[in-house]
Amino acid sequence: MRMPIFSLLALVVAAALFAAFLAIGNEYLFFAGYVVVQYVVIATAWNILGGYCGYVNFGTGAFFAVGAYATVALHKLQNYSENNFPPAVAEVIAVIFPLPIPVLILIGGLLSGIIGLLMGYLTLRLRGVFFAIATLALAVVLQTLVVNWDYVGGSRGATILRPPTTSLFGMDYIHYLFALMLLLAAISIIIARGIERSTFGYGLASIRDDELAAEAAGVPTLRLKLACTAISGALMGMAGAPFPYYVGYVEPASTFSLIYAVNAIAMPMVGGTAGWLGPLLGSLTLGSLQQIASVTISSEASLLLIGVILVAFVVLAPRGMLGWFDRLRPKRKGMVATGGGH
Amino acid sequence: MTAFLEIDAITKKFGGFTALDNITISVGRGERVGLIGPNGSGKSTVVNCLSGVFSPELGAIRFRDQDLRGLRAFERTRLGIARSFQLPKPFRSLTVAENVRVPLLYAGRGRSKAIDEQCHDLLTRVALHDKADWLPAALTQVELRKLELIRAVATEPELLLADEAMAGLSGSEVTEIVAFLLQLSDDGVTIIMIEHIMSAVMSFSNRLVVLVSGKKVADGDPQVVVKDPIVESAYLGQ
Numbered sequence: 148m149r150m151p152i153f154s155l156l157a158l159v160v161a162a163a164l165f166a167a168f169l170a171i172g173n174e175y176l177f178f179a180g181y182v183v184v185q186y187v188v189i190a191t192a193w194n195i196l197g198g199y200c201g202y203v204n205f206g207t208g209a210f211f212a213v214g215a216y217a218t219v220a221l222h223k224l225q226n227y228s229e230n231n232f233p234p235a236v237a238e239v240i241a242v243i244f245p246l247p248i249p250v251l252i253l254i255g256g257l258l259s260g261i262i263g264l265l266m267g268y269l270t271l272r273l274r275g276v277f278f279a280i281a282t283l284a285l286a287v288v289l290q291t292l293v294v295n296w297d298y299v300g301g302s303r304g305a306t307i308l309r310p311p312t313t314s315l316f317g318m319d320y321i322h323y324l325f326a327l328m329l330l331l332a333a334i335s336i337i338i339a340r341g342i343e344r345s346t347f348g349y350g351l352a353s354i355r356d357d358e359l360a361a362e363a364a365g366v367p368t369l370r371l372k373l374a375c376t377a378i379s380g381a382l383m384g385m386a387g388a389p390f391p392y393y394v395g396y397v398e399p400a401s402t403f404s405l406i407y408a409v410n411a412i413a414m415p416m417v418g419g420t421a422g423w424l425g426p427l428l429g430s431l432t433l434g435s436l437q438q439i440a441s442v443t444i445s446s447e448a449s450l451l452l453i454g455v456i457l458v459a460f461v462v463l464a465p466r467g468m469l470g471w472f473d474r475l476r477p478k479r480k481g482m483v484a485t486g487g488g489h
Numbered sequence: 490m491t492a493f494l495e496i497d498a499i500t501k502k503f504g505g506f507t508a509l510d511n512i513t514i515s516v517g518r519g520e521r522v523g524l525i526g527p528n529g530s531g532k533s534t535v536v537n538c539l540s541g542v543f544s545p546e547l548g549a550i551r552f553r554d555q556d557l558r559g560l561r562a563f564e565r566t567r568l569g570i571a572r573s574f575q576l577p578k579p580f581r582s583l584t585v586a587e588n589v590r591v592p593l594l595y596a597g598r599g600r601s602k603a604i605d606e607q608c609h610d611l612l613t614r615v616a617l618h619d620k621a622d623w624l625p626a627a628l629t630q631v632e633l634r635k636l637e638l639i640r641a642v643a644t645e646p647e648l649l650l651a652d653e654a655m656a657g658l659s660g661s662e663v664t665e666i667v668a669f670l671l672q673l674s675d676d677g678v679t680i681i682m683i684e685h686i687m688s689a690v691m692s693f694s695n696r697l698v699v700l701v702s703g704k705k706v707a708d709g710d711p712q713v714v715v716k717d718p719i720v721e722s723a724y725l726g727q
C-alpha cells in the first residue's frame with residue numbers, strides 16, 4: 148500500500164473509533180481508552196528504536212515524564228509569572244497561556260527528542276545490556292532532578308486543574324484528550340510505517356543486524372542511531388505531554404513509573420517487533436487486558452499479568468503474535484527461514 | 490602524483506601487543522595484490538586499518554592522495570574502499586536482495602537505473618538472483634561468500650579488500666570466486682586479496698605481499714616471492 152493511502156486509512160480508522168466511542172457514550176470507555184491508546188503511541192515509539200534498530204530502551208518512563216513535566220512546568224508558569232516576572236512579561240504570558248494541548252504536545256516532544264539525542268550521544272557506543280542499563284540510569288537521574296525541583300512540586304507532586312470543557316466546540320475535556328491521543332497514535336503509526344519502507348529504515352535494520360557490516364555498506368551508523376533515539380524519544384514525550392490534564396495530579400513516582408518501561412518492551416514483544424503492526428496489536432491487547440484486570444481485580448494483578456504474558460511469549464512465541472501468521476503465509480520468508488527448499 | 494593507495498609506515502598495537510609493525514605498502518591503480526601470511530600475522534588488521542575499523546597509532550594511509558585519518562568506516566566506503574569480512578556478516582533479518590539494497594541506497598553512485606534493477610543485476614553476477622527473496626540463513630557457505638562479495642561490490646568500489654573470500658570452499662567454488670574477482674579487476678577495480686589457498690592467490694595476483702608476525706617480509710612478483718627463502722621458512726615451509 149502506498150504511504151498516502153496508508154496515512155489516510157490510519158486517520159480514518161482513528162476518526163471512526165472516536166465516533167464509535169461517542170456513539171456508545173460511556174464515559175469510562177474514554178478514560179480507559181485514553182490509557183490504551185497512549186500505550187499504542189509508547190509501544191510504537193519504543194519499537195522504532197528497539198525493534199527497527201535493535202537498541203533496548205529501559206528509560207521509557209523518563210521520556211514520558213519529560214513530556215508530562217514540560218506540561219506541568221508550563222502550566223505553572225502563568226501563576227508564577229504574575230508574582231515573579233516583570234509586569235510586562237507577565238502580561239504577555241497571561242495572553243498566550245494557558246497553551247493549547249497540541250502546542251504542549253509539540254513542546255514535550257521537542258524536549259524529549261532533545262533528551263533522546265543527548266542520551267544517544269552518551270550511550271550509543273554501548274551495545275546490548277549495557278545500553279539498556281544506561282537508559283535505566285538516565286531515568287533515575289531525571290527522576291532525581293524532578294524530585295528535587297520544587298517549582299513542579301518536587302516529590303509532593305503537582306495538581307493540575309483542567310476546565311470541564313474545551314473552547315473547541317465546547318467539547319468535553321476527556322473526549323478532547325482521547326481524540327488528541329488517537330490522532331497522536333495514528334501519526335506515530337504513520338511515522339513507524341514510513342520509516343520501515345525508507346532508506347532510513349533499511350539503514351536501521353542493517354544496524355540491528357550487524358553494525359560493522361552496516362558501516363562497511365556505507366551506512367552512517369551513529370547518525371542514524373541518533374536520529375532514531377530522537378524520534379523515538381520525541382514520540383514518547385508527546386504521549387506524556389497531555390498526561391497531567393488527564394490525571395489532574397502528577398507526582399514523580401507514578402510518572403517515572405517502571406510500568407511504562409515494562410509495557411513499552413512487553414507490548415512490541417508480544418505483538419511482534421518486525422513492523423508497525425506488532426506494537427499496535429500488543430498494546431491494544433495488553434493495554435485492554437490491563438485495564439480490565441485493574442478494574443476487576445487490582446492494579447497489582449494487572450502488573451503480574453503483563454509479567455506472565457511477557458515470559459510466556461519470550462519462551463513460546465519469540466516472534467510475537469505476528470509470528471503465528473508467518474506459518475499461514477504461503478511462501479517467501481517464513482519458508483525460507485526454515486530451510487528454503489521448494 | 491603519488492600511488493593510488495599508500496600505506497605509510499603504520500603501526501597498530503592491541504595493548505602491549507604489536508599487531509602491525511611499521512608496515513609500508515603502496516599499491517597502484519588496477520593492481521591485483523595477494524596479501525598472505527600465517528594465522529595471526531596481521532592481514533585482517535591491515536584490512537581493518539584501511540576500512541576505518543581500527544586507527545593505527547603511527548603512520549598514515551593515503552587513498553588517491555587523501556589522508557584517511559579521522560574518516561569513519563562509512564565515509565571510507567563512500568570514498569571507494571570496500572571490504573568483505575573474513576566471517577561473512579550478512580544482514581540476517583533482510584532478504585538477499587535487501588542485503589544488496591542497503592549499500593546501493595547508502596553508497597551506490599549509479600542513479601541511472603532503478604534500484605530494483607541494480608539489485609537484480611548485481612545478484613545475477615553471482616548467480617543469486619533466484620534467491621533474491623531468501624533470508625541469508627537459508628544460503629549455503631559459498632552463497633554467503635558471494636553475498637558478502639557482491640554487497641561490497643554494490644558500493645561501487647575503486648579498491649576492494651577481499652578478506653579470505655574463499656575460506657572453506659571446494660575447488661570448483663574457489664575457481665568460481667577467483668574468476669569473479671578477475672572480472673572485477675578487468676572492470677578496473679584494484680583488489681587486495683587475502684587468502685590462505687595458495688593456488689587461488691597465485692592464479693589471481695600480479696604481486697604478492699607477505700606478512701609474518703605483523704612485519705612485512707616480502708613484496709614483489711609472486712613467482713619470485715614464493716621462492717624467497719625467508720618466506721619459505723617463515724610461512725610456506727612451516
Ligand SMILES: Nc1ncnc2c1ncn2[C@@H]1O[C@H](COP(=O)(O)OP(=O)(O)OP(=O)(O)O)[C@@H](O)[C@H]1O
Nearest residue numbers: 503506508526527528529530531532533534535575
Ligand atoms: N580487536 C583485537 N583486539 C586484540 N587483539 C587483536 C584484535 N584483532 C586482532 N588481534 C590480534 O592481532 C593479531 C593479528 O590478527 P589478524 O586478525 O590481523 O590476523 P590474520 O593475519 O588476519 O589471521 P588469520 O589468517 O587467522 O585471519 C592476532 O594475534 C590477533 O589475536
Ligand SMILES: [Mg+2]
Nearest residue numbers: 532533534575
Ligand atoms: Mg584474518
